[in-house]
Amino acid sequence: MRYLPAFVVDAVLVLIFAVIGRASHGENPVGFLLTGWPFLAALAVGHLIAAAVPMRPRRPWSLGWGLIAWVVTLAGGMLLRLATGDTAETPFIIVASLVLGLFLLGWRLIALLVRRYRRPPEA
Structure with a gap:
């Protein structure tokens, strides 16, 4: 259950990627599920693989998990x-690489920085 929030954030970002992509090509953004489903399915597999990798600590909001x-x-x-x-x-692969990287790693980097700067200074 602790993995679910990170998966949901990632899934929403993958769907936003699909909506933006369809809109940028003048396609109806409502068909975003047609564009997004392969990436959502792969995202689910990615989370399962990340959960199985013996990293410590195992945190779905970590950069390693996001990678x-x-x-x-x-x-x-x-x-x-x-x-x-x-x-x-090729252009689609390049754009998808950049956007999905920004989305899936970006929020994790922001979370890392927020956690780091919210900690009280060590005495």
């Missing part, structure tokens, strides 16, 4: 797109 989620989401999402007859052109 695993990002790489698996990107690679798995692209592979699922190709497997279902969709495209994965």
Whole structure:
């Protein structure tokens, strides 16, 4: 259950990525689930892999967890797109890499900085 909030944040960000992508191409943003489902499926796998990796401490909001989620989401999402007859052109791969990296690692970096600067100074 402690993994759920991070997964939900990641899933919302993946869906925002899909909405932005569709809107930027003049497509109806309402079809974001058609664009986003391969990345959501890969995100779920990424979280499962991150949970299985023997890192300590195991925190779904850590940068290490986010790195695993990002790489698996990107690679798995692209592979699922190709497997279902969709495209994965080089510019799309580059943009997806950058945006998903920013989204999946960015909020974790902000959380890390907030936690670091909210700690009382050590005596």
